[in-house]
Amino acid sequence: MKNCTLKSLIGLLVMTLALVTMQVIPVQAATFKGFKQDQETTSKQEIKVGDYIYYGTYLGKDILWYVAEKDEKGLLLYESNRYEQLQNSKKNIIDKIGKFTKENDLEDLDELFDVEEIPSLFSLITDGTINWADITAVYLDPNAIVFKLGEGTKQNPYTIYTEWKETPTLKANGNQVTLYNVELVGTKVTGEVIPTIVVDGVSQSISNINYDGDKNTLVYQLYQPIKQGQSVQFTYSLAQDATTAIAKAGDKVVLKQVSTAVKNETVDYVPQPVTLTKGLQNEGVKLGDSRTLSVIAKGEGVLTFNWYKEGNWIYGETFNSSNQDVTSSYVIKNIRKEDLGKYRVEISNDINKLESSCTVNLLQQYQVRTATYPVEAGALTNNSINQDGIYTINDVATVTATPKGYYRFTNWTENGKEVSRDRSYSFAVTQDRNLVANFYYDKPVVIPQYTIYVTINPKDTGTVRGDYTYNKGEYVTVKAKAKEGYIFENWTEDGKVVSRNEEYSFTVERERRLKANFTEEQPKELSFKQAWRALSSRQQKAIEENFEEYLPYTTLEETLSLDELEGLTKGYFTKDQLREVKRDLSLLEDIGIDLDWEVVELRRVSSVSFKDLGRNHWAYSNITELAKRGIVAGYPDGTFRPSKPLTVEDTFTFLDRVLLLNDQTEVQQPRSTVEKYMTNSRSWAFDSMASVGSKLEEKMLRQVGRMEDTYLSRGQLAQVLFEVTNGNLKKIKPLVLFTDTRYSEYEDGINYCIRTGLLEGTTATTMEPNKAVTRAEMMTILMRLDAALNQ
Incomplete structure (x- = not known):
């Protein structure tokens, strides 16, 4: 009886002291006998006294435990390499205790010492022969695999579980699951402690883990948000290497890193400064694209990433880092113009701060415009994203022409030049393009x-x-x-x-x-007056009436050309007789012919300037040249107003002066016809309007006769220029077929002005015949006309 009591007392003493000094983390246990490592046991297998338990390795050595005995809490284990020493320690303890008792009378040992007093008793009798900190014990429940360990000090015990046995303090908000009252012990990276989070039975993926040491919170960021009413289950199982666990210690949940069968140690934490592994890169984008801007940095402690757009804060996030690479990203979705610009991210920890920046700009874009000729001949498609012909630089564009009805595709042209004969034409986009798909009518047409x-x-x-x-x-x-x-x-x-x-x-x-x-040719000629008197009264009257009807309305000088005199005198006089008249127009007055015309005075000036016309204006040289020659003038306030549309009065006045300078005075319509349509003889511009009107065909004369202070369109001006020059100007350019003039009533005039260089299209495919002519445009056209008449 005495031996049993002493044995129980010693076992209890050893167990109690061992609980004070133990520090171990469990792994999946395996049982061995005789140190054989080929028999694995599961968590449900019965473990018996005398078994050895294998707990993995530490510093390359196997960790083995010896099952010494059972008590009411489970199995009492001792580290195998200390087992023999423990047996010797028991003998020393008995010897020391024996000094206080009779050698063979131990029945009253339990009465002498209470169990709570034994630790203080051992502190008195320790003589250095035993290092109690090297003796570690663990209680193992073979059915539940619940390991209970002492923390290493009696004042702060803790309990560690392979799975959660009690629900920790959790809060779910949006796509975040937050674990409260978490204390970080040791240097293990929180990112490696990944739990299982199940929402309504569905396992969730974790996008980010963030530990806040100041608030003692551990935040798990999910890809999908948690909705109201859903249930959240949070579980954690120990990793195979058994070096990290989450445990409940008192009223705190502790993230703990421990090593098997070693003492607790304090590690001084010295954070490393932030360094940049990969910085931001400039991005070329298209509108509507999405881009992810990313930086990679490392350091120790809490890394904070603050994102800025043009100096304004837009986003921030923090990570725990143990001098390992951490990536922070900012996503720009469906990029708009306001998303373009400079982005900057600042990365910092407790040691330092650095930054990285980039610029998000639009890639250069160009437009490919297409048209068909004839308009109704076919349909066009392109491979741009929105079918709008907008491409990014160096994109490969493909335009396809599909004929309609009896039309057949001919070729693609640009500015009148052939660029391809393929219906589907592909090319790299490096500039704006204006392409025309040309077709021909396949049915035979007989041209008269x-x-x-x-x-x-x-x-x-x-x-x-x-x-x-x-x-x-x-x-x-x-x-x-x-x-x-x-x-x-x-x-x-x-x-x-x-x-x-x-x-x-x-x-x-x-x-x-x-x-x-x-x-x-007549060898001898009569004088003009002699020839006049030789005419019959009927012939003389015909000439007088001809002068009344076909005398020009305006002249620069009181003179007529030989051709004009010949026409006015109906061919009744020889060239020499007409030259006589040309030299002295008073001969006409002598025979009773009244020269009823307006003499136009053009006063040249040496210097010209207008308040609203700078030297960088595209028509500056044309406007100033015509103003110096007295052909055009500005307004009384010193402006020219180059963008103002031009009225018929202004247009015909300027045009008449250029025609007069180039001896273009031939009259097509008699005065009776001109004044049938131009009735406002009191207008300041009547003579010039009538002068130009007399050179037009009656249809055009009728159209512009009463317009006066209204605007002249580009198509009307082209027809006027065609008719006043009798279509005689030299054609110096190829014909360009415009998509908006095919059925214009002024098509002949437009084509004539294009070929003679008087007019150009507003784009490669359009003429805009209904657009009003501005003052600046008219000055440019007049300079071209003046040059063409002098060729």
Whole structure:
């Protein structure tokens, strides 16, 4: 009985002291006998006294425990390499205790000492032969695998579990699960302690883990938010390496790093400064794109990332780091113009702060415009994202032309030049493009042809050219040249004079029979007055009426050209007689002809400036040149107003002056016809309007006759220029087919002005014939007209 009592007392003493000094973390246990490591046991296997328990390795050595005995709490284990020493220690304890008792009378030992007093008793009798801190014990419940350990000091015990046995203090908010009253012990990175979080039975992925040492909180960031009413289960199992665990110590939940069978140690924490592993990179983007801006940094302690856009804070996040790379990202979704600009991120910990920045800019973009010719001939598609023809630089664009009906695709052209014959045309986009898909009508079309017959009257008095068969719509010129001793008089058709010029141009619309008339030069001529008196009264009256109807409305000087005199005198006088009149117009007054015209004075100036016209204006040189020559003028307030639309009065006044400077005074319409449509004779611009109107065909004259102070469109101006120059200007440019002039009533005039260089399109495919002409545009056109008339 005494031996049993002593044995129980010693076992209890050893167990009590061991609980004070123990520090161990459990792993999945395996049982061995005779140190054999080939028999694994599960958590449900019975463990018996005498077994050895394998708990993994520490510093490359196996950790083995010896099951010494059972008590009411479970199994009492001793570290195997201390077992033999423990047996010797028991003997020493008995010897020491024996000094206070009779050698063979131990029945009253339990009465001498109370169990609570034994630790203080041992502190008195310790003689250095035993290092009690090296003796560690653990209680193992073989059915539940619940390990209960002492923390290492009697004052602060704690309990550690392989799984949660009690629900910790948790709060779920949005996509965050927060664990409160968490104390970090040791240096283990919180990011490696990953629990299982289940929401309504569905396991959730964790995007980020953040530990706040000041608030003792551990925050798990989820990819999906938790909604109201959902249940959250938080569990954690020890890792296989058994170096990290979450435990409940008193009223705190402790994140603890421990080592198997070693003493507690205090580690001084010295944070490392922040260093940048990868900084922000400049980004070229398209509108509507999404971009993730990321930086990678490392350091120790809490790393704080603060994001700024153009100096304004936009986002922040923190991470716990143990001098390992941490990534912080900012996502820009569906990029808009206001998202462009400079971004900066500041990274800091307790030691230092650094930053990285980048610029988010739009990639250069260009537009590919397309049109069909004829307009109704086909359909066009492109491979741009929104079918709007907008591409980023160096994108490969593909435009496809699909014919309609009987039309067939011909080619793609740009600015009148062929660029491809493939219906699907692909190219790298490096600039804006204006492409026209051309088609032809596949059904055979017979184009009418007409013959122009030309004869000489009288025979053998000259030569002619131009008697051919032409397609309808062709613009042709017939030429006449007198032989020696003869002079060219005129072209007639059915007895009517159609032109007095040796070169007669017109558009072929029907068969024509033209006669080139020549007269023999007279060796002796009468004077003009003698020739006038030689005319019959009927002829004289016809000439007087001709002057009344066809005398020009305006002139720079009181003079007429020989051609004008010949037309006005109906061909009744010779060239010499007309030269006599040209030298002295008073001869006309002598025979009773009144020269009812306005003499236009153009005053040249040496220096010109307008308040609203700078030297960088695109039309500056044209405006100032015409102003110096006295052709145009500004407003009384010293401005020119280059962008203001031009009225018919202004347009015809400026145009008439340029025509007069270039001797373009030929009249097409009689005054009775002109004044039938231009009735406001009191207008300041009446004479100039009538002068230009007399050179127009009656249809155009009727249209512009009463416009006066209204605006002239680009299409109307093109037709006016075509008619006042009789279509005789030299064609120096290729014809460009515009998508918006195909059915314009001014198409002939527009095509003529394009080919002669007087007008240009507003874009590569459009002319905008209905757009008003501005003052600056008119100045440029007048300079081109002046140059063309001088060629």
